[in-house]
Amino acid sequence: MSDTGSRPRAGRGEAARGALLVGPPFLYALLLLAVPLGAIGLFSFWTQDYLTLDTTLTLKNYREAFTEPLYMQLLLRSLMISGAVTVATVLLAFPVAYYVSFHVRPERKAMWIFLITIPFWTSYLIRVFLWKVILGFNGVINTTLQGIGIIDEPLRFILYNANAVVITLAHAFAPFAILPIFVALEKIDRSLLEASRDLGETHVTTFLRVTLPLAMPGVVAAVLIVFIPTIGDYVTPRLVGGPNGLMIANMIQTQFLKLNNAPMGAALAVLAMAMVGAVSLVFLALTRRYLRGRG
Amino acid sequence: MGLRIYAVLYLIFLYAPIALLPIFAFNDGTIIAFPLRGFTTEWFRQLTEIPALHGAVLNSLIIAVSSAVIATLLGICAARAATRFVFPGKKGIMGLIMLPLVLPEIIVAVSLLVVLLQLGLPLGAWTVVLGHVLICVPFSVAILNSAFQSLDVSLEEAAIDLGETRWSSFRLITLPLVMPGIISSLLISFTISLDEFIIAFFLTGTDPTLPVYLWGQLRFPQKIPVVMALGTLLVLASVILLAVAEYVRRRGAARTGQRDTGGLM
Amino acid sequence: MKDTTGIDRPIIALQGVEKYYGDYQALRGITADIGAGEFFSLLGPSGCGKTTLLRTIAGFEAPSAGRLSIDGRDMSRVPANRRPTNMVFQSYAIFPHLSVAENVGFGLRRSALSKEENSRRVGEALEMVGLGGYGSRAAHALSGGQRQRVALARALILKPKVLLLDEPLSALDRKLRETMQMELRKLQRQVGITFVLVTHDQEEALIMSDRIAVMFDGQIAQLDDPQTLYRRPVSRQVADFIGVMNFLPAQAEAQEGRQVAVTIPGLGRAEIDAEQVPGGLHPGQAASVGIRPETMSILFAGEETERRVAQATVEDLAYYGDMTYYTVRMRGVDAPLTISMKNLVGRPVLARGTETRVAWDARSLVLFA
Incomplete structure (x- = not known):
């Protein structure tokens, strides 16, 4: 209608004001995030012997990480657990996001989203600890099941192992998965679904051919926002993981605070990030290809 | 219908752990397991008698308030720049600012630790604030982005057209309209900082924050009931803060006649 | 370009005004005089530069070249908030957190009037646009037509030399639009202020204007009164756009x-x-x-x-x-x-x-x- 929309706003003065405004948060992130991340990278090429830091650049830490079976085992297990958490969280979350977006009355959607986010904002530490209470030897599940006579012996496979870590993290990251999927579903023009039905598709095929592809950006965001942070989780494996559920973050913490070997910790941190980064990129490439193949 | 049942079950799954908190906080037994032993307020009473806890609470409050204020100020700058202006390198700059949202907290913690130790700076409450601001800013930006985005650019122009300066039109028009977002951002950042453990664990030095203190207590089984009582209070505080944030956001939306769209994030 | 209609006294003088956004040239040398007390329209399709020209007059865009003067005063160093122009925005830009009266009286803040004088002037302005008694309403509770009237009252209360209107009727439904066209015209005659209207609707321009500048591609193709424009268009492009x-x-x-x-x-x-x-x-x-x-x-x-x-x-x-x-x-x-x-x-x-x-x-x- 009017030419307001097409009018570019990028005058030189505007750009300068924008840059000035973004300056403080940018500088903050640069000095306290980018520089420290660079420092971690640099550190990983140094070595430490008790209190003396040797600043000659070397690949020794990485060599050790690749040859010492414990490190590799921890890294791979972290990756597996993160993957399992991601799959479980996103699969469990999708129907909920779908339900809220498509079946909840518009005026009640905000309430549902609020209900879903509340647990996320309560003390993480205490939530994880409570899972230990629920899953434990004398925990809620075991005492209840024994009480009603379904089992005689307490179930042992639900605490102090990777299963417990996956359950606990899937709980912790639930809103991170639900929200992006919900947002993507909300954006879908409902008449597209009617058009698909009008053109002869069933509810199921409409979901597969229209809803799901259009929700993919949200699913991709959910996957990344769950997968990347979980690899570095420290509290959950420590509290409910037992010896076989420990993850790389626990080792990083040990290197930094207990063994006083910051360079080795840094190398492990870099490796962990490189691995999630690589897996994430592969995942992005695959989904992009999937979406293009459809489009 | 099946979907609805599933959604309700999922909500139960989400709330199950928190629901247990008050149950054991008032349970008259030192072992956290069923069956329950009877009602007591003993654990809450004990909370009032632990000086170390009080120090940790005070420390956490100071850190949370500072982090919330600084993060929100930085968030206002970033969100306004992102929604209102085009400037070179915008994508990369905003990407870096939002990065802590996906970065594992332990990475943020150790990288800051390395730099601080190398510079020979002492750890303390202020180093925790540095880290917490970093992880709060993305949430603040996300909240304020939507606040700034729903603002018609013409509003400020109209104020300028009616004789106001750039700054006074920001103060008279933009600021009141994004105020609900600012309050939300303050409350959410406060909540995040208050609950955050890993960064505080690495950067706190000798004065523990509340979560760090809690972490230490979890090792002693006889202290668990007191932890449960403390947790109950913490969850209560979080829920109240969030409810206030949500209320402010909704009232702001209603007052300016905007359509109510979705939650805090 | 042709300018046949003699005007008594120009209130806005544009001389070779150009505007670049990077490599894109939005205005390609606009030269025109707008007369005092005239109802002037800028008519053209999307992207022809009419809104850019209006915003240049208002002071929201600085011309890349050329001169703009209002009431004989060069505007190159006068910022938007000090120009003797006021604007009705396309979205109306009604401040959603203020009441109707606070919206209308917004521009009076700088004049430091007494409380009584302030509310008297606000009341007058609201009467003028037919919204007497609406002062205490919440701004966001108004209908489209009412918002438009509030925007008008808010801009006119400062008694500007020129009132700028950026597609003020495009958001209204047809019936209301036709009513408002007549009302705007009447209001303009009543207050005697120069109105500069941006529109893409040729019928609207013909109905309301004393003179119309038809713009294509950043240039004025023809500047004439409605009858001449309709009966004697200078080019096929103009003829095709109008009727x-x-x-x-x-x-x-x-x-x-x-x-x-x-x-x-x-x-x-x-x-x-x-x-x-x-x-x-x-x-x-x-x-x-x-x-x-x-x-x-x-x-x-x-x-x-x-x-x-x-x-x-x-x-x-x-x-x-x-x-x-x-x-x-x-x-x-x-x-x-x-x-x-x-x-x-x-x-x-x-x-x-x-x-x-x-x-x-x-x-x-x-x-x-």
Whole structure:
């Protein structure tokens, strides 16, 4: 209608004001995030012997990480657990996001989203600890099941192992998965679904051919926002993981605070990030290809 | 219908752990397991008698308030720049600012630790604030982005057209309209900082924050009931803060006649 | 560019105003005077630069080249908040957190009036736009038409020398838009302030304006009063944008005096006045004539005329209730022509394929050469 929309706003003065405004948060992130991340990278090429830091650049830490079976085992297990958490969280979350977006009355959607986010904002530490209470030897599940006579012996496979870590993290990251999927579903023009039905598709095929592809950006965001942070989780494996559920973050913490070997910790941190980064990129490439193949 | 049942079950799954908190906080037994032993307020009473806890609470409050204020100020700058202006390198700059949202907290913690130790700076409450601001800013930006985005650019122009300066039109028009977002951002950042453990664990030095203190207590089984009582209070505080944030956001939306769209994030 | 209408006193003077956004040139040298007290419209399609020009006058865009003065004062160093202009925004930009009265009185803050004086002026302004008694309403609870009135009152309360209106009626439904067109016109006469209106709606511009600048591609194609603009468009582009016009290929030849001879295949030869060639004659170039649909007529059975007559076949028709638009094919003419006929009492609506006679008049031709 009017030419307001097409009018570019990028005058030189505007750009300068924008840059000035973004300056403080940018500088903050640069000095306290980018520089420290660079420092971690640099550190990983140094070595430490008790209190003396040797600043000659070397690949020794990485060599050790690749040859010492414990490190590799921890890294791979972290990756597996993160993957399992991601799959479980996103699969469990999708129907909920779908339900809220498509079946909840518009005026009640905000309430549902609020209900879903509340647990996320309560003390993480205490939530994880409570899972230990629920899953434990004398925990809620075991005492209840024994009480009603379904089992005689307490179930042992639900605490102090990777299963417990996956359950606990899937709980912790639930809103991170639900929200992006919900947002993507909300954006879908409902008449597209009617058009698909009008053109002869069933509810199921409409979901597969229209809803799901259009929700993919949200699913991709959910996957990344769950997968990347979980690899570095420290509290959950420590509290409910037992010896076989420990993850790389626990080792990083040990290197930094207990063994006083910051360079080795840094190398492990870099490796962990490189691995999630690589897996994430592969995942992005695959989904992009999937979406293009459809489009 | 099946979907609805599933959604309700999922909500139960989400709330199950928190629901247990008050149950054991008032349970008259030192072992956290069923069956329950009877009602007591003993654990809450004990909370009032632990000086170390009080120090940790005070420390956490100071850190949370500072982090919330600084993060929100930085968030206002970033969100306004992102929604209102085009400037070179915008994508990369905003990407870096939002990065802590996906970065594992332990990475943020150790990288800051390395730099601080190398510079020979002492750890303390202020180093925790540095880290917490970093992880709060993305949430603040996300909240304020939507606040700034729903603002018609013409509003400020109209104020300028009616004789106001750039700054006074920001103060008279933009600021009141994004105020609900600012309050939300303050409350959410406060909540995040208050609950955050890993960064505080690495950067706190000798004065523990509340979560760090809690972490230490979890090792002693006889202290668990007191932890449960403390947790109950913490969850209560979080829920109240969030409810206030949500209320402010909704009232702001209603007052300016905007359509109510979705939650805090 | 043509500027025929004499104006008493220019309030806005534009001289070679240009605007670049990076490599994109939004304004390509705008030169025009806008008279004091006149209702002036900037008319053109999306992206023609009309809004940019309006925002340049308001001070929200700085011209890349050229001069702008308002009331004899150069504006290059005067920021938007100190210009004697006020604006009605396309979105109305009603401050959602303020009441109607606070919105209308917003610009008075700087004048430090007494409380009584302030509310008296706000009350007057609201009366003026027909919103008396609405002062305490919440701004966001208003309807579209009411928001528009609040925006008007808010801009007029400062008694600007020029009121700028950026597509103020485009968000309203048709009925309300037509009412507001008449009201705006009345209001402008009443307050005597210069109104500069941006619109893409040619009908709106014709109805409301004293003069219209038609813009294409960052330039003013024609600046004239509505009648001249409609009857004597300087180019096919302008003619096409304003109303409907039929175009036929023609050969033109200048005659003695002010006469021009035109030969139109299928219609024959006609002599027209130089005034009917508003764009000027350019010998050697392909020419065409334009005829408005309402200046031709279908001759129904038995009707006779002094005008010239041609044979035609009805190819298609569109019945509008009060009017019927016929698409006819004339013998020897390549393109179909549109003819509009009023549906008077007793006048039939012809069926497709009917053979009929068409009357036309050389005086209504416009030549583009």
